[in-house]
Amino acid sequence: MSSINQWQPEVYDQKLGFVSEYGKEIVTLLNPQKNELILDLGCGTGDLTYEISLSGAKVHGVDASADMIRKAQDKYPSLHFDIADGQQFHTEVLYDAVFSNAALHWMKDANGVIQSVCHALRPGGRFVAEFGGKDNVKTIVDAMIDVLTEEYGIDAAARNPWYFPSIGEYCALLERQGFTVRLAHYFDRPTKLQDGEQGLLSWLAQFGDDFFQGFTAGEISHICRIVSRRVNSKLWHDDAVYADYKRIRVIAEKPIHAT
Numbered sequence: 001m002s003s004i005n006q007w008q009p010e011v012y013d014q015k016l017g018f019v020s021e022y023g024k025e026i027v028t029l030l031n032p033q034k035n036e037l038i039l040d041l042g043c044g045t046g047d048l049t050y051e052i053s054l055s056g057a058k059v060h061g062v063d064a065s066a067d068m069i070r071k072a073q074d075k076y077p078s079l080h081f082d083i084a085d086g087q088q089f090h091t092e093v094l095y096d097a098v099f100s101n102a103a104l105h106w107m108k109d110a111n112g113v114i115q116s117v118c119h120a121l122r123p124g125g126r127f128v129a130e131f132g133g134k135d136n137v138k139t140i141v142d143a144m145i146d147v148l149t150e151e152y153g154i155d156a157a158a159r160n161p162w163y164f165p166s167i168g169e170y171c172a173l174l175e176r177q178g179f180t181v182r183l184a185h186y187f188d189r190p191t192k193l194q195d196g197e198q199g200l201l202s203w204l205a206q207f208g209d210d211f212f213q214g215f216t217a218g219e220i221s222h223i224c225r226i227v228s229r230r231v232n233s234k235l236w237h238d239d240a241v242y243a244d245y246k247r248i249r250v251i252a253e254k255p256i257h258a259t
Contacts, residue, residue, distance in 0.1 A: 024048070027099070029128055035057065036096040039091070039097070041100040042062075044102075045071045050076045060080045061081040062082050064085050069081050086100075087116065096126070098121060105136065110173055121254040126253050130248065132245070134165060171184050179252035179253060179255075184250050185249045189245045191243045193243055205224075
């Protein structure tokens with residue numbers, strides 16, 4: 001089932017700019033070269049698509065959100081963006097690399113993503129990605145599930161829109177599709193949220209739609225306040241909320257003999 005999250009590009013850029021800032025490290029791993037053809041999968045509002053383009057590579061950004069794509073095209077009119085579902089996209093072009101930052105964990109059909117990426121790469125092409133790994137934002141997810149269960153008696157776990165695999169699980173999926181995994185790294189990255197004690201409210205407003213389906217605006221506000229209090233007691237330090245991010249980075253290569 002696809003996420004129902006309604007992306008808000010303006011809020012995303014203003015309150016969640018850390019997503020693209022951290023992603024610049026992944027661009028370094030990608031090491032884009034002049035005239036390479038590169039696909040940015042889950043490009044959001046296009047900041048990293050632009051960053052890649054500075055190398056002289058020819059970059060195409062795709063995202064499932066029409067709102068995010070419109071914002072990306074407005075910000076970077078010289079670049080090429082399209083709406084596409086990363087779980088089942090097709091392209092006539094064979095790319096030298098597929099790049100993805102902070103997007104794959106929104107795509108629960110991981111096999112579909114990896115198959116689509118493989119088909120989009122030329123033989124010898126590379127897949128470079130970072131995304132949420134096992135137990136990513138576990139404190140926040142657990143608090144959300146507990147509050148919705150206690151307050152409303154619903155199975156909130158079934159509403160979780162994210163896919164956070166272990167590193168072994170994801171590498172196995174890549175290898176099953178024929179990729180050679182060149183790098184795989186799982187690590188903690190506590191991430192500072194903006195707006196002090198209100199930081200988690202901005203985060204939930206952008207990412208929490210799937211959990212809030214069917215609730216009124218007043219109920220959502222009530223839920224967010226309770227979740228925020230519970231989370232802040234565990235994740236608050238140095239005058240900010242630090243979300244308990246766990247990330248996976250991978251570099252995988254499509255074999256030369258692959259078709």
